[in-house]
Structure formats: C-alpha cells, structure tokens
Amino acid sequence: MNTNDQRPYLDDSREESVDVKQLLFKFLRYWYFFAITVFVALIVAFLFNKYTKPVYEVSSTVLIQDTKKGGMADVQSLLGVGFGNSQQNLQNEIGVLNSNSLVVKAVKSMNQKVSYFSEDNFITSELYKTSPITVIPDTTHPQPANIKFYISIKNTKQFEIRADGENAKLYDFSLEEFYTQNDQEVIVDRIDLNKSYSFGETIETKFLKFKVLLNFNYNSDKHLNQKIFFQFNDLPGQVAAFKNYKIEPINREASILEIKLKGNSVEKSVDFLNTLTNEYLARGLNKKNMIAIKTIEFIDRELIGIRDSLTLAEVQLENFRRDNQIMQLDVEAQQVFEYMKDLDKQKAELLMKGKYYKYLKTYIEERNDIDDLVVPSSMGVEDPLLTQLLADLTHLHEEKSALLLTSTRKNPAIGQIESKIKNAKANLVENIKNIVNTSNIAIRDIEERIVTQTAKISSLPSSQRELLSFERKFDLNNNLYTFLLQRRAEAQITKASNLPDNEIVDEAISEGKMPVYPKKSLNYLIALLLGLILPAIYIYLKDYLNDKIMDRSDVERATHYPLVGVIMHNNRDSKLVVAESPKSSIAGSFRSVRTNLLYMAKGNEKQTILVTSDMVAAGKTFISTNLATIYALNGRRTLLIGFDLRKPKIFQEFGLSNTEGASSYLIGKSQLNKIIHKTFVENLDILLAGPVPPIRLS
Structure with a gap:
C-alpha cells in the first residue's frame, strides 16, 4: 500500500503504561501458578510456626524516687543535703539494675544449678518446675557443665541415663567457678555414660557425682516415653543468658522504669524478673541498714568501757x-x-x-x-x-x-x-x-x-x-x-x-502471655502475600522482558501504525487456505484483513501491498499468496509478484515452473509478458521470482 508516512515502525520514546485489566487477565491465565505458590508459602509458614521455639516477653515496672536512695543517699539525708537531679538519678538506677553483680545475686537466688528439657518433634522445651525428675549434684565434686544427660524412665524405680559429650568444662558449685588444676581450667575430652540406675542411687565417675530423684508429678502416661535430658549450669553462662533484658522509662517525664525480658519459658522469665527487682530493693535496704548497724556497733564499743566505769x-x-x-x-x-x-x-x-x-x-x-x-x-x-x-x-x-x-x-x-x-x-x-x-x-x-x-x-x-x-x-x-x-x-x-526507697509498681506475671515470636497470624499473612506477589512479579517480568509478539496488544503498544487484522495459525497441510477452505476461520481472518485494507485505501482502487519480514520462515509466502487470492476472489484483478530471490516458494503453491521470472527479467533475458503467469484462481496472475541469481543482487 502506497503511503507517504515516514514515521518509524517502532517508537522507543513512546510512553508505556500498564494495562491493569490486561495484566489481571494474564494473571488469571496462570491461576494455578498462584494457587501452588500460595499453598507452598502457607505450608512453609505452618511449619515455621510449629517448629520454631516460642519467645515470650514479660515485664515489670519499678518506681524510682526523685532523689537517689540507698547507702550514700542515706548519708546525704542524715547530713541534711542532697545532690543531682532526677534524670541523673534515673540513669544511675538503670545502671544498677543492669549491673552484673545484681544479675549474679538474682541467678544465685533462683538456685538453678540444673536445667531440664524435653524433646518432641524437633522442638526442645524447658521443663521449668514441671520436670518429672530432680537432679541433686554433689557440690563437693566437680560436674561437667552444659553437657546433655538423656534420661529414659523405665518405671518408678529405675531409669537409664546416657551422655555423650566432648570438650566438657568441669564446674565447681562450691566455689561457683570452673574447676581448675594448676591454675588451668580442666576440660574433659569425652563424657561417656550409658547405664541403668535406681532413683536415689549415687551416680559417680571421675568427672561427675549426683543423684536422680523421681518427682511426685511423675505420670507414666505422659513421662514414660518422653525424651528428657538435663544439664548442669555454670554461673557465668546463666548470667549471660538472662542479661538480655531491656530497661527504659515509660516516658520522658516519669521516674518509672519498665524492665522487659524475652525468653522461651514464661515462668522462668517471670521468676527472674521478680527476683531481680526484689534483689534490687534489698540492695538499697541493706545499704540503709548498714549505716544504722555501724552506728550501733560504734556506740556498743563505747558503752563497754562506760558501763564498767x-x-x-x-x-x-x-x-x-x-x-x-x-x-x-x-x-x-x-x-x-x-x-x-x-x-x-x-x-x-x-x-x-x-x-x-x-x-x-x-x-x-x-x-x-x-x-x-x-x-x-x-x-x-x-x-x-x-x-x-x-x-x-x-x-x-x-x-x-x-x-x-x-x-x-x-x-x-x-x-x-x-x-x-x-x-x-x-x-x-x-x-x-x-x-x-x-x-x-x-x-x-x-x-x-x-x-x-x-x-x-x-x-x-x-x-x-x-x-x-x-x-x-x-x-x-x-x-x-x-x-x-x-x-x-x-x-x-x-x-x-x-x-x-524505691518500689515495685507491677510485678512480672505469667498469666495470659502470648508469644511475641513467632507471630503466627502475621506469618500466615506474609506467606499469603508472598504467595500472591512472587508469581505476579514473575509473570510481569516475564511479560515485560519478552521481546516476542504474543497478541495484537503487543503490536499496538509497539507501533503507531494501525493494525489491519490478525491471521490465525494454519494447521492444515494446504497453504492456499482461502481457495481450498473458503469457509474456514483462517479464510475469514484474511477477508477481515482485505476489508480493513480497502477501508484504509479510501476509494483508491489501485493498491500496492508489500509483504516482508526480517527473518526466514516468518510466513511471507503464506500471507502474500492467501492475501492475493482473497483479493482475486473478491473480483479484483490482482498481480502477485514473488521477489524472494534467495528462496522463492510461490511457484510451488500454484504448481508453476520457476525457470523465468523477475531475476531473468532484471538482467534482460526475459520479456515481461513471458514471466507473468495465469493461475487457477480467477483474476489472479503471478510474476515469479525466477531462478536464484549466482550472486546477491543489490
């Protein structure tokens, strides 16, 4: 078709916009992909929630007086003077509550020399105050710290104990420090124990000595096949485990401190926080009492001599x-x-x-x-x-x-x-x-x-x-x-x-505590969103990075030229579909193209239509032969010119000889009337490409 429009076929500067409706339809075509990813994501979230140790957060609040209390402050009060400001005092008290010495006192007060655990479906849970057994270590004998001792309860009288640990440090409970010889910590290469004992019987080797007792809460239905283990705790390890609490004022103006602690055991965290705050109050009270005690001692010394006199x-x-x-x-x-x-x-x-x-x-x-x-x-x-x-x-x-x-x-x-x-x-x-x-x-x-x-x-x-x-x-x-x-x-x-001088406003409690981690509802929501977003991103990027024409919308977005029609794929053996199957859908699509081209010609009866492509086997022969045939069937005299001089195929579709054609005409070996052939389609003539030239024509 003749045209004077010299605009480029592709316009890279054209602003692209996302067709939401079309994108949704693309997503709907891949609904199964979304279903699979959502299902997998929810399964992963379920397994994560099920097999992740729950973490609970407990808190306690302490009221701090505006003027610093305690040992030195009582000296100040008796002296009749005071110093500092409430903010400085608050920071000092935070330092006291965070001090290692206070945590050590709290840990000692809890008396957790031994910790008990159960294993079930890859989940390890601490049996804090619920263990069916009690281990009593001999404090005069060193014990291997942080080594797992597995207990299998056979009946109410006997149990089997098994331990298999390496590089175990020995801990001395009497001195509350790691056991040493010649100022060197003793490390045992291997702790190997696998034997049956009676409850209450002393278990003793060179590196350990303790007894195992059966508690009153033992339930054969619950504990007989339960996988239980215990380990001896060293003081530094316990202090480090508990020292992850945070202290901060409830607001800038208040002198109330909130202490928060996260842990896997609610009851243990509650006990530690309450013990910590009680030790904190006792520390201040002891300092105040010490002043009075020293005063009484001084007076008593003077009274001894005066009483005699x-x-x-x-x-x-x-x-x-x-x-x-x-x-x-x-x-x-x-x-x-x-x-x-x-x-x-x-x-x-x-x-x-x-x-x-x-x-x-x-x-x-x-x-x-x-x-x-x-x-x-x-x-x-x-x-x-x-x-x-x-x-x-x-x-x-x-x-x-x-x-x-x-x-x-x-x-x-x-x-x-x-x-x-x-x-x-x-x-x-x-x-x-x-x-x-x-x-x-x-x-x-x-x-x-x-x-x-x-x-x-x-x-x-x-x-x-x-x-x-x-x-x-x-x-x-x-x-x-x-x-x-x-x-x-x-x-x-x-x-x-x-x-x-200070007071506990709210003690830590365990009732009604829900895990802060993992957040099950949030994890399911994230899994659902990821299950929807990830395939959507994949489909969008796949479509965005695809440089192939998938449907007419791709052509419409890529060019300013009007789209005259869409030809369906031909699955038939015959290539000349419009002549042999005029009622087929493919023939209908060619008729639609013909109608659109005639409309675009605006009454111009003489049209020149070029069919070309930038690659081999793109369908040039199929389109040109069927388009020319559909024009001829409409009663319009049509000339089909084959200019594919490298691989001519049109002659095969019409059963003609390609001995003469455009190539021989261009070099002057043939006459024009000799290279134009009639076809079996009325009103359709063909000018063949002719023999393949020995060299590339330019």
Whole structure:
C-alpha cells in the first residue's frame, strides 16, 4: 500500500503504561501458578510456626524516687543535703539494675544449678518446675557443665541415663567457678555414660557425682516415653543468658522504669524478673541498714568501757554512803555539785565528740568508700562545715559509682573524680583537725572552771567533799551512758523502720502471655502475600522482558501504525487456505484483513501491498499468496509478484515452473509478458521470482 508516512515502525520514546485489566487477565491465565505458590508459602509458614521455639516477653515496672536512695543517699539525708537531679538519678538506677553483680545475686537466688528439657518433634522445651525428675549434684565434686544427660524412665524405680559429650568444662558449685588444676581450667575430652540406675542411687565417675530423684508429678502416661535430658549450669553462662533484658522509662517525664525480658519459658522469665527487682530493693535496704548497724556497733564499743566505769562509780558511791551514814549533800555542796555537774556534762559531750572525730579521721584516711560511715548527726555532731564537706565527698563517691557501672577504671573521667576525692578527703581531714583543736580549747576552758569550783569545795567538810566527788563521778558516767543508750535506741528504731526507697509498681506475671515470636497470624499473612506477589512479579517480568509478539496488544503498544487484522495459525497441510477452505476461520481472518485494507485505501482502487519480514520462515509466502487470492476472489484483478530471490516458494503453491521470472527479467533475458503467469484462481496472475541469481543482487 502506497503511503507517504515516514514515521518509524517502532517508537522507543513512546510512553508505556500498564494495562491493569490486561495484566489481571494474564494473571488469571496462570491461576494455578498462584494457587501452588500460595499453598507452598502457607505450608512453609505452618511449619515455621510449629517448629520454631516460642519467645515470650514479660515485664515489670519499678518506681524510682526523685532523689537517689540507698547507702550514700542515706548519708546525704542524715547530713541534711542532697545532690543531682532526677534524670541523673534515673540513669544511675538503670545502671544498677543492669549491673552484673545484681544479675549474679538474682541467678544465685533462683538456685538453678540444673536445667531440664524435653524433646518432641524437633522442638526442645524447658521443663521449668514441671520436670518429672530432680537432679541433686554433689557440690563437693566437680560436674561437667552444659553437657546433655538423656534420661529414659523405665518405671518408678529405675531409669537409664546416657551422655555423650566432648570438650566438657568441669564446674565447681562450691566455689561457683570452673574447676581448675594448676591454675588451668580442666576440660574433659569425652563424657561417656550409658547405664541403668535406681532413683536415689549415687551416680559417680571421675568427672561427675549426683543423684536422680523421681518427682511426685511423675505420670507414666505422659513421662514414660518422653525424651528428657538435663544439664548442669555454670554461673557465668546463666548470667549471660538472662542479661538480655531491656530497661527504659515509660516516658520522658516519669521516674518509672519498665524492665522487659524475652525468653522461651514464661515462668522462668517471670521468676527472674521478680527476683531481680526484689534483689534490687534489698540492695538499697541493706545499704540503709548498714549505716544504722555501724552506728550501733560504734556506740556498743563505747558503752563497754562506760558501763564498767558506771558500775564502779555506783559501787563506790553506795559504799561511801553506807560507811559514813551520809545520804545526800548539804545545801552549799548541792549548789556546787549542780554547777560542776553541768561542766562535767559539757566536758563529757566534747570528749565523746572527740572520739567520733578520731573515728571519722581514721575512716576517711583508711577507707576508699563511705557506704557504712557513722554519720555525724547520729553522734550529736552538727558542725555545718563538716556536714558540707562530707556531703561533697559523698557526691563524688556517687559520681564514681555511677561511672563504674558503665565503664572501667581506665576511663579518664574515673581518674579525674578520684583526684577530686583525694582533695576532698584532705580538706575534710584538715577540717576535723581544726574542729578537734577548737574542741580541745573548749575542754581546757571547762577544766579551768572545774578547778575554780574545786577550790570552793576545799572549804566544805571532808565528808561532803568526798561525797561530792563520788556523786560527780557517778553522775558523769550515768549521763554519758544514758546519752549513748538514747543514741543506740534511735539507731535501732531507724534500722527497724527502714523501707526500700524505691518500689515495685507491677510485678512480672505469667498469666495470659502470648508469644511475641513467632507471630503466627502475621506469618500466615506474609506467606499469603508472598504467595500472591512472587508469581505476579514473575509473570510481569516475564511479560515485560519478552521481546516476542504474543497478541495484537503487543503490536499496538509497539507501533503507531494501525493494525489491519490478525491471521490465525494454519494447521492444515494446504497453504492456499482461502481457495481450498473458503469457509474456514483462517479464510475469514484474511477477508477481515482485505476489508480493513480497502477501508484504509479510501476509494483508491489501485493498491500496492508489500509483504516482508526480517527473518526466514516468518510466513511471507503464506500471507502474500492467501492475501492475493482473497483479493482475486473478491473480483479484483490482482498481480502477485514473488521477489524472494534467495528462496522463492510461490511457484510451488500454484504448481508453476520457476525457470523465468523477475531475476531473468532484471538482467534482460526475459520479456515481461513471458514471466507473468495465469493461475487457477480467477483474476489472479503471478510474476515469479525466477531462478536464484549466482550472486546477491543489490
């Protein structure tokens, strides 16, 4: 067909769009592919959910007071000062809760030297508090840690034990550390045990010693064929296993911490969290109690000497009164006694404080902490400067402890704080010396006044003088003894009334806990989506990367030219279908093409139609012969020209000779009227290609 349209056949710059409707129809054609992938994905999700160990999350919340509590904070409260801010305190308490020492205490309190497990369908489950057996290790004998000992219960009296482990470390439960010889950890190359025993019988080899007992919860229907094993736990391994909990405030403004722990056993995780928080509260309470205990111990040491002196003074006074028949002082002696009694009391208090200053100076110089320091207020010392210096030292120790929770002593900040602590101690010792000097001056002044009063006593009768001396001695020791007893009682009341400064808001519970992993519903949803998405992506990419024409839409998307028709594939032996089977669907498709071409010609009766392709055996001969025939059958005079000079085939379809044709005409060997042949189809003539030329025509 003649045309002046010079647009390219293919337009690579043409914007492509996805035909959703067509894409859906393509997906529907592969419905079985989607069904298979969805089925396989759901099966995989089912197996994953079934054979994956469930992970549960439990949590506990702890209320932290706004000011730091505990050992050093109680020193601060007794000193009458406070430091820091609530946010710093909160971070310090998080450090305490995360500390290795607290986890070690919690693990020890749980007393989980042995763990029990069951195996069923490739799933290993811990039998926490539900094991039908109890293993009692001999703590004086090393045990192989983390080696599986399989138990097969035969009946209520006997069982079979089997162990087959290599490179087993021996653990010493009495020392709570790995067993060593010559400072080297003992590693056993192989633990081999396969024997029957009675319940309660001692199982002993060179590397192990323990007993196995049958619990009351044993059920023959449930446990007789159950695959059970146990293993001995080492303390470092248990600490590492539990130390995956997370601590964070419930919000930025609150001072409530939430502790979350994930584990395969709900009950075990709950017990650990509750034990951890209880140990945390006990730690703070113990620090508070330690202050009161040290105060009581200090007072008790002083009471021992004063009690003896008081007893002696009382005996001497009673003996003098009995021997001299004098029961009380006269008026003049009583006046002197009352005045000197007050002086003696002042002197005794100063001397008692002097003993405390000596104790405090020794404590500061020799100790590296102030956790169990007897605070000044407990001994009636209320010096503002001393109190402030002790408060400064307490604050520095608090900063150091907080840093050590999250770093090592190699941290430069630790060195800076230790330097400040050293200076603070020096200032405190210097202040104590000044207080002692001031106190000594006051004592000398009191002694001078006592000497003055003693001169007045010389004018009294000898019996009154001696009675006054005994009364003074007894009253001095009695007052001092009473003062110390009062302070001791106050310390005991403080100790008895101590409560943890922080509190547990919500304990961890096991009821109603659902696994956080695997998320079964989510896994099924993901499997369903993958089962739909993966084949869809495959089909889309396969279609997108396919450079073959599969249907008319591919042609319509690839070119601007109109599509005149679609010819069905010919499965018949005959190639000239439109002539031999005019009522066939293929003939109908050629008639449709003819109609469209005539319509596109817009009344132009003379049409030239070129049939070509870029590859061999594409169907040029089939299309051209049938298209020419369908035109001729419509009563239109048609000339079919065969220009396939390399592999001419048209002559075969019409049973003609190819001795002359276009090739011989082009080289001048044939006349035009000689190479045009009539066919058995009315109105159809053929100009054959002719003999194949010896060289390629250009």
